[in-house]
Amino acid sequence: MSVIGKLTSxxxxxxAYLAYxxxxxxxxxxxxxxxxxxxxxxxxxxxxxxxxxxHTERLLDIxxxxxxxxxxxxxxxxxxxxxQIARSxxxxxxxxxxxxVNHPNLLFQSRSNIVxxxxxxxxxxxxxxxxxxxxxxxxxxxxxxxxxxxxxxxxLEPIMWDVTCFDWRRTTTDAIEHHARKxxxxxxxxxxxxxxxxxxxxxxxADRSRSVExxxxxxxxxxxxxxxxxxxxxxxxxxxxxxxLSSA
Numbered sequence: 001m002s003v004i005g006k007l008t009s010x011x012x013x014x015x016a017y018l019a020y021x022x023x024x025x026x027x028x029x030x031x032x033x034x035x036x037x038x039x040x041x042x043x044x045x046x047x048x049x050x051x052x053x054x055h056t057e058r059l060l061d062i063x064x065x066x067x068x069x070x071x072x073x074x075x076x077x078x079x080x081x082x083x084q085i086a087r088s089x090x091x092x093x094x095x096x097x098x099x100x101v102n103h104p105n106l107l108f109q110s111r112s113n114i115v116x117x118x119x120x121x122x123x124x125x126x127x128x129x130x131x132x133x134x135x136x137x138x139x140x141x142x143x144x145x146x147x148x149x150x151x152x153x154x155x156l157e158p159i160m161w162d163v164t165c166f167d168w169r170r171t172t173t174d175a176i177e178h179h180a181r182k183x184x185x186x187x188x189x190x191x192x193x194x195x196x197x198x199x200x201x202x203x204x205x206a207d208r209s210r211s212v213e214x215x216x217x218x219x220x221x222x223x224x225x226x227x228x229x230x231x232x233x234x235x236x237x238x239x240x241x242x243x244x245l246s247s248a
Contacts (some may be wrong), residue, residue, distance in 0.1 A: 025160040031148035035160035037191025043226045044193045045070040051085035052199030055208040068228040073137040076101035076121035083128035090129040095230040097135040103201035107142040161195040167211040176214035
């Protein structure tokens with residue numbers, strides 16, 4: 001292979017490596033981001049792309065019935081359009097997080113656009129609910145160093161996930177539940193942050209009825225063996241907590 005061929009192959013390999021880590025929710029290459037629960041007993045239900053008429057409200061009813069708290073990463077323009085739903089989320093004791101105003105792929109945005117998307121979204125959430133979010137999830141899960149550093153400068157901690165339910169696709173309740181249970185049951189060494197969607201980033205009115213139904217199934221399956229929590233309630237592993245107490 002020629003020198004040019006070798007350089008081209010190396011460049012392609014490097015690009016693929018960086019792209020993988022830009023999109024992988026568990027990657028820490030570009031900066032630390034919480035993607036799972038250290039304590040195997042913890043499950044954190046998280047929902048992206050709301051608030052969304054009917055389905056967010058149905059979720060709130062189910063969560064209230066089972067006395068479970070979750071985390072909702074809200075799109076700013078939807079909060080502005082449906083502030084009453086955002087207020088209902090906060091009023092029910094759930095955590096709200098920043099999911100940008102317009103759901104762009106931040107991998108390809110300038111720093112000024114990243115700042116605008118995050119700061120404006122936080123303000124829209126604060127205007128609607130009185131709560132300024134402290135957590136952030138990048139649209140599509142994509143990030144680069146500038147995305148994470150900018151978020152932290154704005155007082156936002158990035159939250160990723162390690163259980164993908166693929167509920168944004170044309171799918172079934174059974175398939176969504178299967179994706180979640182397969183990962184949860186396969187890896188019992190730690191707890192999990194579960195990615196659901198209560199809305200769709202392209203507009204209000206996305207049908208998320210299957211995500212709502214799958215949520216209730218997971219709650220019924222794991223409520224006796226796990227602790228459901230908001231992302232700000234994620235606990236360290238019991239052994240780690242004991243070690244910290246011993247060294248204090």
